[in-house]
Amino acid sequence: MNISLILQMAADAEPDRIGLVCDGxxxxxxxxxxxxxxxxxxxEAANCTHVGLLDxxxxxxxxxxxxxxxxxxxxxxxxYRLADNDLAALLKRIEPAYLIGDVARVQRLNPDSxxxxxxxxxxxxxAETLGETASGEEHDGEGIAAQIFTSGTTAAPKAALLxxxxxxxxxLGTVEFGSASADEAALVCVPPYHIAGIAALLSSxxxxxxxxxxxxxxxxxxLKLAADERASNAFVxxxxxxxxxxxxxxxxxxxxxxxQAIAYGGGRMxxxxxxxxxxLFPETGFTxxxxxxxxxxxxxxxxxxxxxxxxxxDDPAVRARLASVGRPLPTVEIEIRDEDGxxxxxxxxxxxxxxxxxxxxxxxxxxxxxxxxxxxxxDAGYIDSEGFLFLxxxxxxVIVRGGENISPGEIEDVLMTHPAIADAAAVAVPSVExxxxxxxxxxxxxxxxxxxxxxxxxxIRERLRSSRVPERIVVLDALPxxxxxxxxxxxxxxxxxx
Amino acid sequence: MKAGSKLKSVxxxxxxxxxxxxxxxVECGGAPMVDVRPDxxxxxxxxxxxGTKIGKRYVNADDTIELLCTKGGAGxxxxxxxxxxPKDAKPLPSxx
Numbered sequence: 001m002n003i004s005l006i007l008q009m010a011a012d013a014e015p016d017r018i019g020l021v022c023d024g025x026x027x028x029x030x031x032x033x034x035x036x037x038x039x040x041x042x043x044e045a046a047n048c049t050h051v052g053l054l055d056x057x058x059x060x061x062x063x064x065x066x067x068x069x070x071x072x073x074x075x076x077x078x079x080y081r082l083a084d085n086d087l088a089a090l091l092k093r094i095e096p097a098y099l100i101g102d103v104a105r106v107q108r109l110n111p112d113s114x115x116x117x118x119x120x121x122x123x124x125x126x127a128e129t130l131g132e133t134a135s136g137e138e139h140d141g142e143g144i145a146a147q148i149f150t151s152g153t154t155a156a157p158k159a160a161l162l163x164x165x166x167x168x169x170x171x172l173g174t175v176e177f178g179s180a181s182a183d184e185a186a187l188v189c190v191p192p193y194h195i196a197g198i199a200a201l202l203s204s205x206x207x208x209x210x211x212x213x214x215x216x217x218x219x220x221x222x223l224k225l226a227a228d229e230r231a232s233n234a235f236v237x238x239x240x241x242x243x244x245x246x247x248x249x250x251x252x253x254x255x256x257x258x259x260q261a262i263a264y265g266g267g268r269m270x271x272x273x274x275x276x277x278x279x280l281f282p283e284t285g286f287t288x289x290x291x292x293x294x295x296x297x298x299x300x301x302x303x304x305x306x307x308x309x310x311x312x313x314d315d316p317a318v319r320a321r322l323a324s325v326g327r328p329l330p331t332v333e334i335e336i337r338d339e340d341g342x343x344x345x346x347x348x349x350x351x352x353x354x355x356x357x358x359x360x361x362x363x364x365x366x367x368x369x370x371x372x373x374x375x376x377x378x379d380a381g382y383i384d385s386e387g388f389l390f391l392x393x394x395x396x397x398v399i400v401r402g403g404e405n406i407s408p409g410e411i412e413d414v415l416m417t418h419p420a421i422a423d424a425a426a427v428a429v430p431s432v433e434x435x436x437x438x439x440x441x442x443x444x445x446x447x448x449x450x451x452x453x454x455x456x457x458x459x460i461r462e463r464l465r466s467s468r469v470p471e472r473i474v475v476l477d478a479l480p481x482x483x484x485x486x487x488x489x490x491x492x493x494x495x496x497x498x
Numbered sequence: 499m500k501a502g503s504k505l506k507s508v509x510x511x512x513x514x515x516x517x518x519x520x521x522x523x524v525e526c527g528g529a530p531m532v533d534v535r536p537d538x539x540x541x542x543x544x545x546x547x548x549g550t551k552i553g554k555r556y557v558n559a560d561d562t563i564e565l566l567c568t569k570g571g572a573g574x575x576x577x578x579x580x581x582x583x584p585k586d587a588k589p590l591p592s593x594x
Contacts, residue, residue: 001502005515009568013552165502172517172566174590177553186592196594203594233592263593289593298593330588 038131039067055101072141159364169357173331180209199297219247227254267485290325302326332356420448505531512571527573
């Protein structure tokens with residue numbers, strides 16, 4: 001199996017149809033396939049162990065992904081936002097690589113490596129030239145399509161491996177080939193080093209939905225491109241949606257009547273933000289997607305109809321589903337287990353386990369699947385009586401106070417109901433008496449007075465119980481998030497250090 | 499026959515990739531499919547001439563065999579003379 005099949009089928013079906021638009025240049029499926037075959041020839045000639053990309057998203061990401069696939073060499077998109085020493089360590093782990101993008105930075109950080117470096121322009125031009133004569137013969141290699149370094153919020157980044165079989169299984173299980181009409185376009189603004197960036201390329205090409213790339217997200221640029229290209233679909237992380245809405249509130253209101261669907265994921269979506277978006281985009285279908293790098297993207301989703309049903313319901317249990325990540329895909333199984341590995345019934349919190357052909361659960365260093373093929377996500381959550389999955393933070397984020405497990409999510413949910421609080425995080429703080437205790441960081445809403453410590457403690461005590469009452473409280477201007485909207489709890493903990 | 503292997507029709511342009519397999523011979527247009535297509539075409543059996551469509555997945559009755567059509571053609575797929583049928587895919591909302 002080889003993911004290059006995806007591009008090959010689109011190019012076979014309609015070689016002249018436009019598949020990708022970036023910086024004003026329009027690429028047909030035929031032209032993309034030709035360039036990918038040319039890239040494969042260059043990659044094979046370079047005799048490297050990995051194909052690295054250190055660049056914002058552009059046509060080069062698509063050509064490198066499929067070119068590496070045809071050549072049978074793992075594609076490794078790197079996070080250009082990493083600090084020099086962190087990036088240097090990753091560059092060392094993939095040498096010798098065929099490296100596309102920021103040549104000067106690679107040479108500065110990793111001067112004595114055997115990397116073959118090319119700028120984006122050089123790579124694309126060479127791929128197009130070689131594509132005129134390249135055979136396009138597929139190589140299996142180790143069967144690895146992509147190697148993605150996980151963000152490493154707790155330890156050194158792990159090299160997650162996604163096999164051709166994993167990614168193809170995900171695409172074949174979730175996308176109908178050629179199902180998009182010729183006027184559909186997907187606005188893609190996630191960075192190429194994120195699993196969502198890879199999934200966006202594969203899904204859109206298999207659906208034959210034109211990809212419109214926005215290399216660096218900025219809300220006004222997003223609104224302009226969405227209107228100019230008449231985008232029908234878009235994927236955003238919650239922070240992006242919040243910034244788009246702020247720009248619209250500030251008066252930037254282009255014609256977005258073509259926007260049929262917005263999918264979101266990658267971080268916690270504040271309830272009031274999604275409620276606001278549903279009102280602001282009444283004709284748009286919203287989909288919440290939950291997935292991990294190790295699962296080839298989405299494993300559960302809350303679809304447009306479920307969003308509207310939750311929005312319009314008077315039943316608190318149905319309304320609550322606006323905060324869920326929906327039901328598992330038909331092609332995957334999900335279980336909630338306790339610390340001893342016992343499967344928990346509906347409504348009980350535990351660790352989320354997932355199994356399915358798209359689930360790799362494999363790292364360069366080790367395989368994390370159990371004997372029956374289940375992958376422990378390290379995410380905590382529960383499933384309600386109707387099968388809807390709710391996330392409750394990372395399993396590692398649990399606060400253990402005197403032997404009692406406390407999920408940060410339950411405390412944060414209560415704090416977020418306070419009208420003066422814009423954002424909140426609960427973390428473990430050291431406690432002489434309990435080992436760990438609850439610390440909360442709260443962000444006041446502009447124009448509101450922050451309630452005093454006693455009022456916040458009383459709120460938690462009334463709604464939850466005394467063990468959840470915070471021992472330490474800090475007030476911050478903003479909580480620290482990474483660029484994908486993931487809360488950096490390590491950074492929050494540091495605020496309690498002094 | 500194993501998952502990932504590719505088969506070509508000797509009667510038409512049809513090509514498939516095996517998604518789920520067991521040890522069987524897949525036919526297209528009434529004739530066994532092959533790894534490497536010969537130069538000369540075999541005539542299509544009119545009983546297996548409904549055609550295949552690119553992107554469609556074809557399964558047998560007990561769902562033990564699944565093939566992805568990667569190139570469409572004039573013949574239709576069968577195993578031991580029993581027609582395979584296109585799999586109904588429930589459309590999912592796009593999540594990417």
